[in-house]
Amino acid sequence: MYRILEKEVFSPIIKLMVIEAPKVARSCQAGQFVILRIHEEGERIPLTIADFDREKGTITIVFQEVGKTTEQLGAMNAGDSLRDFVGPLGVPSHIEKFGTVMVVGGGVGIAPVHPIARELKKAGNHVIGVIGSRTKELMFWEDKMREACSELHVTTDDGSYVRKGFVTDVMKEIIEDRGKENINLVLAIGPQPMMRACCNLTREYGLKTVVSLNALMVDGTGMCGCCRVSVGGVTKFVCVDGPEFDGHEVDWLELARRGAYFREEEQKARERAKEKHSCQCGCGGGK
Amino acid sequence: MADAQKPKKQIVPKKNPMPAQDPAVRSRNFNEVALGYSPETAIAEAGRCLQCKNEPCRQGCPVEVDIPAFLKLASEGDFAGAIAKIKEKNALPAVCGRVCPQENQCEKYCTLGKKHEPVGIGRVERFCADWELAKGVKLPEVAPPTGFKVAVVGSGPAGITCAADLAKLGHKVTMFEALHVAGGVLMYGIPEFRLPKAVVQAEVENVKKLGVEIEVNSVVGKFATVDQLMEEGGFDAVFIGTGAGLPYFMNIPGENLCGVYSANEFLTRTNLMKAYQFPEWDTPIKVGRKVAVLGGGNVAMDAARTALRLGAEESWIVYRRSDKELPARHEEVEHAHEEGVKFAFLTSPTRIIGDDNGVVKAMECIRYELGEPDASGRRSPVPIPGSEYTMEVDTVVVAIGQGPNPLVPRTTKGLEVNRKGNIVANPETGATSKPGVYAGGDVVTGAATVILAMGAGKVGARSIHDYLMAKKSAK
Ligand SMILES: Cc1cc2nc3c(=O)[nH]c(=O)nc-3n(C[C@H](O)[C@H](O)[C@H](O)COP(=O)(O)OP(=O)(O)OC[C@H]3O[C@@H](n4cnc5c(N)ncnc54)[C@H](O)[C@@H]3O)c2cc1C
Ligand code: SF4
Ligand code: FES
Numbered sequence: 183m184y185r186i187l188e189k190e191v192f193s194p195i196i197k198l199m200v201i202e203a204p205k206v207a208r209s210c211q212a213g214q215f216v217i218l219r220i221h222e223e224g225e226r227i228p229l230t231i232a233d234f235d236r237e238k239g240t241i242t243i244v245f246q247e248v249g250k251t252t253e254q255l256g257a258m259n260a261g262d263s264l265r266d267f268v269g270p271l272g273v274p275s276h277i278e279k280f281g282t283v284m285v286v287g288g289g290v291g292i293a294p295v296h297p298i299a300r301e302l303k304k305a306g307n308h309v310i311g312v313i314g315s316r317t318k319e320l321m322f323w324e325d326k327m328r329e330a331c332s333e334l335h336v337t338t339d340d341g342s343y344v345r346k347g348f349v350t351d352v353m354k355e356i357i358e359d360r361g362k363e364n365i366n367l368v369l370a371i372g373p374q375p376m377m378r379a380c381c382n383l384t385r386e387y388g389l390k391t392v393v394s395l396n397a398l399m400v401d402g403t404g405m406c407g408c409c410r411v412s413v414g415g416v417t418k419f420v421c422v423d424g425p426e427f428d429g430h431e432v433d434w435l436e437l438a439r440r441g442a443y444f445r446e447e448e449q450k451a452r453e454r455a456k457e458k459h460s461c462q463c464g465c466g467g468g469k
Numbered sequence: 470m471a472d473a474q475k476p477k478k479q480i481v482p483k484k485n486p487m488p489a490q491d492p493a494v495r496s497r498n499f500n501e502v503a504l505g506y507s508p509e510t511a512i513a514e515a516g517r518c519l520q521c522k523n524e525p526c527r528q529g530c531p532v533e534v535d536i537p538a539f540l541k542l543a544s545e546g547d548f549a550g551a552i553a554k555i556k557e558k559n560a561l562p563a564v565c566g567r568v569c570p571q572e573n574q575c576e577k578y579c580t581l582g583k584k585h586e587p588v589g590i591g592r593v594e595r596f597c598a599d600w601e602l603a604k605g606v607k608l609p610e611v612a613p614p615t616g617f618k619v620a621v622v623g624s625g626p627a628g629i630t631c632a633a634d635l636a637k638l639g640h641k642v643t644m645f646e647a648l649h650v651a652g653g654v655l656m657y658g659i660p661e662f663r664l665p666k667a668v669v670q671a672e673v674e675n676v677k678k679l680g681v682e683i684e685v686n687s688v689v690g691k692f693a694t695v696d697q698l699m700e701e702g703g704f705d706a707v708f709i710g711t712g713a714g715l716p717y718f719m720n721i722p723g724e725n726l727c728g729v730y731s732a733n734e735f736l737t738r739t740n741l742m743k744a745y746q747f748p749e750w751d752t753p754i755k756v757g758r759k760v761a762v763l764g765g766g767n768v769a770m771d772a773a774r775t776a777l778r779l780g781a782e783e784s785w786i787v788y789r790r791s792d793k794e795l796p797a798r799h800e801e802v803e804h805a806h807e808e809g810v811k812f813a814f815l816t817s818p819t820r821i822i823g824d825d826n827g828v829v830k831a832m833e834c835i836r837y838e839l840g841e842p843d844a845s846g847r848r849s850p851v852p853i854p855g856s857e858y859t860m861e862v863d864t865v866v867v868a869i870g871q872g873p874n875p876l877v878p879r880t881t882k883g884l885e886v887n888r889k890g891n892i893v894a895n896p897e898t899g900a901t902s903k904p905g906v907y908a909g910g911d912v913v914t915g916a917a918t919v920i921l922a923m924g925a926g927k928v929g930a931r932s933i934h935d936y937l938m939a940k941k942s943a944k
Contacts, residue, residue, distance in 0.1 A: 219649060412725055436827065439827035443828070
């Protein structure tokens, strides 16, 4: 069992948890992920590591409630325990001195981008951070990102905080302003449509862009092939070959379709969990 | 029962049939198909044995179980004696009795089988093992602690056996498993209806009772490398039994469409994650109306039979060679037939076709014929030009084989692998190119059998023990 030591609620749907997992914390690096299971009947879901503390033996995860498991996870509290927690999985981010790196986090993607930005800066890069969320309520870790990056640009889709615009709008302004030759690498993490949009933009400028893919997974060790994706026309397993890939080479349509294959079942599971909840929590089903 | 008067023992030509669930019923449930002998039938079946002096059956057994001896004990109703005899060589009889390809091993060589049906050796073995499990297994004695620590990587039949033998010799053993339960393929691959998971877990519990610590959720090569286990973790030796878990695909167009699964994914979702109990269990699986399984081995049979149980109306085995070459266990092929699995022999897919949403809707296949015998005398299949046709399918399961997972070999300094990525180990000792590191099972041989993996675990344990004892006397 893996104990939840802390819980922070960033918004009704975005939550942070610090998990006691010394084995993972011992060796994990920026860009890697974990797979967790809440209870015996639970599914295995991957989450990218948002932070870690080797001394304390803890891993920080930040997640958005998008399905049954993340909703149940969100309802858990400090002191509760997760059934399974395995990692670190995947290949760590490639960290070296590139020069200037633009690091983009969209929505809950701000969390996994954070340790990578920190490492890139430590390696001597000038790190231009760009973070965006749909609305002010969903923004988090602005302070942590400001510290991890050399400079930080913040935006909201609806303009409720700092400025109005997508992260791609901000990226475009920066690239135009500084000149594409003065940016050596772009790294973008967030929802698939956002990463895809970032790649479409940077392709115009010929700017290499690394993305971190969130595929469906079962084992996370290269055993099942559920996570496969075409990159540059070659089949890769996200869990062992990734999660980071050259975004200009990713077959985004295939990734999106494979990700949606179980949507009906996911919906069913979610509704069932809600019904069950309303019968058991003593609230009388909200009547 | 069978009278022991040597020269004219009466021959019983047929095996006692194995009681089984009715095919029409069982093809829709996940309960075990073969129900097992009653004590009376086990005694009768064991009594068919002729007690041949030259013991041909024994030579067919990869671990040389003293078959005539255990059959004799069983025929006398001494099941405790019989199981003890089996366990001298086979650590996992309840598993092997169910899944060994006996028709290619012991039973293939059985004298009775020349003119009649061989003794049902596997069935009697299973009975004795189940009899013991039901009664509660008496734990063997454990030697006093030696002070040595051994890491076993992977908890399939190779790892479990190695860990148990080392623990009995007094070594402190920790078994690391990547998944959330121990058992390897026995848990995630072989279906419940063929090998109940309770049987596997009973074996795992017995290993724990010997003092073996099992750390699940531990991917070696990720949380720590083999080198780190030895240098920082204080392990004096390591046994690698990580299996052949890497699924191969056909490399044909359309293989990444939704509805195309590797057999590993299909079976893992169903067995390990219990997708057949969705939504009580969270992990889903979809099969649709018509399923095509590519391949002809045990894995393919398991997937095709699983598909029916998950609700498919039609389940097809699509195999490039003819029925004679099917590598699956004979009994599995028979059971698949009985349950209504259909077979397209001498057929192979050329591409998989998707609908507008990227979901499988059909598969284009080409027919093969058997060509001239090649150098080895085997007639290999050659495609018939222009014989392409389209088969409508909702799901495709690729079961054409698995290779070794490269995680451990890639992260272990000085560990030699062959061209296919299998760890190179001495078959007599399990020793690898790295001192103190031993390996066995599918990771060495490529996808093989439970009994061979079990045997390799035993060999590895003995060598590790010798290695540690030599180390001790060198101190
Ligand atoms: C569907 C299916 C049906 C089969 N049917 C039969 C049959 O009827 N009869 C028969 O004899 N054989 C059968 N086999 C083959 C048989 O199961 C294997 O030969 C046998 O299980 C191999 O044992 P093993 O211990 O070498 O490896 P495995 O059973 O594969 O176990 C390896 C274990 O190591 C773990 N592991 C891998 N990498 C790591 C790592 N880096 N760190 C920690 N742990 C790791 C894996 O998760 C796994 O649990 C079948 C196989 C399959 C897939
Ligand atoms: S070969 Fe058959 S009959 Fe002869 S000893 Fe072995 S099991 Fe008995
Ligand atoms: S999740 Fe199974 S291979 Fe990647």
